[in-house]
Amino acid sequence: xxxxxxxxxxxxxxxxxxxxxxxxxxxxxxxxxxxxxxxxxxxxxxxxxxxxxxxxxxxxxxxxxxxxxxxxxxxxxxxxxxxxxxxxxxxxxxxxxxxxxxxxxxxxxxxxxxxxxxxxxxxxxxxxxxxxxxxxxxxxxxxxxxxxxxxxxxxxxxxxxxxxxxxxxxxxxxxxxxxxxxxxxxxxxxxxxxxxxxxxxxxxxxxxxxxxxxxxxxxxxxxxxxxxxxxxxxxxxxxxxxxxxxxxxxxxxxxxxxxxxxxxxxxxxxxxxxxxxxxxxxxxxxxxxxxxxxxxxxxxxxxxxxxxxxxxxxxxxxxxxxxxxxxxxxxxxxxxxxxxxxxxxxxxxxxxxxxxxxxxxxxxxxxxxxxxxxxxxxxxxxxxxxxxxxxx
Amino acid sequence: xxxxxxxxxxxxxxxxxxxxxxxxxxxxxxxxxxxxxxxxxxxxxxxxxxxxxxxxxxxxxxxxxxxxxxxxxxxxxxxxxxxxxxxxxxxxxxxxxxxxxxxxxxxxxxxxxxxxxxxxxxxxxxxxxxxxxxxxxxxxxxxxxxxxxxxxxxxxxxxxxxxxxxxxxxxxxxxxxxxxxxxxxxxxxxxxxxxxxxxxxxxxxxxxxxxxxxxxxxxxxxxxxxxxxxxxxxxxxxxxxxxxxxxxxxxxxxxxxxxxxxxxxxxxxxxxxx
Numbered sequence: 331x332x333x334x335x336x337x338x339x340x341x342x343x344x345x346x347x348x349x350x351x352x353x354x355x356x357x358x359x360x361x362x363x364x365x366x367x368x369x370x371x372x373x374x375x376x377x378x379x380x381x382x383x384x385x386x387x388x389x390x391x392x393x394x395x396x397x398x399x400x401x402x403x404x405x406x407x408x409x410x411x412x413x414x415x416x417x418x419x420x421x422x423x424x425x426x427x428x429x430x431x432x433x434x435x436x437x438x439x440x441x442x443x444x445x446x447x448x449x450x451x452x453x454x455x456x457x458x459x460x461x462x463x464x465x466x467x468x469x470x471x472x473x474x475x476x477x478x479x480x481x482x483x484x485x486x487x488x489x490x491x492x493x494x495x496x497x498x499x500x501x502x503x504x505x506x507x508x509x510x511x512x513x514x515x516x517x518x519x520x521x522x523x524x525x526x527x528x529x530x531x532x533x534x535x536x537x538x539x540x541x542x543x544x545x546x547x548x549x550x551x552x553x554x555x556x557x558x559x560x561x562x563x564x565x566x567x568x569x570x571x572x573x574x575x576x577x578x579x580x581x582x583x584x585x586x587x588x589x590x591x592x593x594x595x596x597x598x599x600x601x602x603x604x605x606x607x608x609x610x611x612x613x614x615x616x617x618x619x620x621x622x623x624x625x626x627x628x629x630x631x632x633x634x635x636x637x638x639x640x641x642x643x644x645x646x647x648x649x650x651x652x653x654x655x656x657x658x659x660x661x662x663x664x665x666x667x668x669x670x671x672x673x674x675x676x677x678x679x680x681x682x683x684x685x686x687x688x689x690x691x692x693x694x695x696x697x698x699x700x701x702x703x704x705x706x707x708x709x710x711x712x713x714x715x716x717x718x719x720x721x722x
Numbered sequence: 723x724x725x726x727x728x729x730x731x732x733x734x735x736x737x738x739x740x741x742x743x744x745x746x747x748x749x750x751x752x753x754x755x756x757x758x759x760x761x762x763x764x765x766x767x768x769x770x771x772x773x774x775x776x777x778x779x780x781x782x783x784x785x786x787x788x789x790x791x792x793x794x795x796x797x798x799x800x801x802x803x804x805x806x807x808x809x810x811x812x813x814x815x816x817x818x819x820x821x822x823x824x825x826x827x828x829x830x831x832x833x834x835x836x837x838x839x840x841x842x843x844x845x846x847x848x849x850x851x852x853x854x855x856x857x858x859x860x861x862x863x864x865x866x867x868x869x870x871x872x873x874x875x876x877x878x879x880x881x882x883x884x885x886x887x888x889x890x891x892x893x894x895x896x897x898x899x900x901x902x903x904x905x906x907x908x909x910x911x912x913x914x915x916x917x918x919x920x921x922x923x924x925x926x927x928x929x930x931x932x933x934x935x936x937x938x939x940x941x942x943x944x945x946x947x948x949x950x951x952x953x954x955x956x957x958x959x960x961x962x963x964x965x966x967x968x969x970x971x972x973x974x975x976x977x978x979x980x981x982x983x984x985x986x987x988x989x990x991x992x993x994x995x996x
Contacts (some may be wrong), residue, residue: 426948525802603839607902610797611852611909612829624840 334403339384342410343377353421356518367428376417378434383413384512460693467687473694477659481688490689492659496667501642502577503663504585512589520597521619543647550580550652562664572654575663581648585638586664596630629714636710640703646671670695733983735973741775741959748773748913748943749794754808757788762919763789765967774935776935776944778954781964787947793917795831823845827868832911836918838898840890848890848901852909868908868914876904896927932957951991955979963987
């Protein structure tokens with residue numbers, strides 16, 4: 331029935347288009363005067379009416395009679411006719427169908443962006459409400475400041491600080507790896523590499539950015555983690571088999587392409603006139619980059635880093651596989667830690683009842699995570715706005 | 723003056739230009755060719771440019787005057803596919819000699835661009851940039867002095883002395899261009915190349931820059947590219963007319979604007995083409 335409904339709506343729109351166009355052309359032949367709009371605009375305008383009317387009535391019928399009822403396609407046809415008829419009769423020599431269709435386009439565009447925004451708002455609110463339910467069972471103070479996390483223990487405890495610490499530790503390690511690597515490779519690509527080399531390097535880096543994180547995750551767990559452990563032990567350090575360092579290193583490699591690709595675009599956007607000005611003073615290339623290009627590109631680079639940080643904080647698969655599940659509150663990169671995202675994943679894997687504090691805590695974690703990335707994105711946006719047009 | 727080389731005849735106006743008579747040349751070029759990839763932008767160009775004078779390059783767009791200007795401090799090096807052959811000497815030193823330090827050359831031959839391009843830094847830092855990278859000041863006091871002197875020479879000091887810490891990009895267009903001139907002066911150049919320095923400015927700001935150019939002539943060798951015939955007539959002692967990559971006519975500005983030797987020069991300065 332669904333397929334029939336869709337087909338019938340499209341058919342109604344097609345008929346409306348042809349009819350509307352034919353009526354408009356017919357008026358020219360009869361009157362001899364010129365139409366305000368081309369006949370196809372009259373057709374499009376009527377077709378839009380048929381489409382909207384058909385959709386509206388079909389959705390209504392689906393709710394009233396059920397989507398499988400034969401009433402749905404019938405309603406689609408009826409709605410199409412009802413939607414098209416008044417528009418069809420409006421058409422006249424000086425009817426401005428071209429301008430009227432402009433308004434139809436505007437409404438369609440607003441509706442599409444409205445769906446995206448409303449969905450996001452809906453997700454935020456659903457997470458928020460579940461979080462509030464969770465906070466009926468566990469006090470927010472205990473959640474935000476507790477230093478012990480064991481949702482499966484008896485009694486269960488939901489102190490979120492170890493998760494935050496683990497998340498921050500891994501993010502910091504990732505940034506320490508990816509910041510210099512990404513930025514310096516961006517400088518190389520933007521300022522030193524020949525255009526030919528750059529046209530090869532940049533797509534390759536962007537392919538790296540497209541490696542599924544699950545693949546990077548088992549690479550971290552099976553290759554990097556043992557390597558870190560082995561090299562740590564040969565230096566006489568105690569390294570857990572799943573360490574924050576291994577996860578952070580691989581996560582750093584994950585965000586290198588992100589940082590370098592964004593920074594490269596930003597450095598390229600710095601006007602050549604500024605570089606020329608510096609060269610003409612007798613500055614060398616590296617002096618120019620250090621003292622003119624990078625300061626000019628700084629706001630953009632900061633926002634690239636902020637995006638990379640949000641990406642790292644939200645990353646799950648690498649940490650699930652390489653960092654472990656133990657909620658240790660430690661700053662030792664060789665210890666196993668766990669992150670907010672890992673706990674959300676483990677809390678919701680398998681059969682769950684959806685009213686226990688254990689499951690609901692995932693929503694609270696999700697809300698906190700969302701809040702963190704929101705704040706980071708907001709800061710990045712403000713930095714960019716504040717310094718954006720300084721060199722224009 | 724180098725002997726004009728066939729087949730590109732250069733006319734000299736008048737036969738013995740006053741501005742060239744003392745024979746103190748800062749820049750001498752002979753047989754210079756510049757290619758951008760396939761394009762032959764400058765063809766066998768020879769010219770002598772005197773010290774302590776303003777020489778104006780005029781000519782229609784695409785005639786190679788800016789290209790030649792940028793060849794004098796090797797700014798063309800930054801353009802991929804650009805080749806310069808022939809001989810350009812500044813103070814009798816071949817500037818395309820592989821042994822020459824381009825960085826030192828550009829400190830000696832400064833440049834002011836068409837569009838004001840202050841760095842996104844404070845007014846003070848814009849001027850201090852050059853002295854800092856070349857280590858011209860021993861301490862902060864000395865640097866302050868250099869900044870003040872440069873801004874005074876550029877006629878900007880009185881307007882900005884109370885807001886040196888504010889961004890240079892916040893100044894008006896004319897002030898920005900004078901800031902760029904101050905920035906160029908701050909590294910003690912001997913030659914200042916100006917590539918249409920007033921084309922983005924209003925007439926009042928233009929008048930100020932022209933006044934400044936006339937003062938700077940006492941101490942520097944100045945070469946200015948301009949599209950404004952009146953500007954060339956007002957500020958320069960020597961004028962060179964470029965056309966299709968060749969130097970057509972070169973000589974004393976007043977003579978050239980009253981009695982050009984070549985028909986193309988006359989047509990151009992009277993506005994009949996270009």
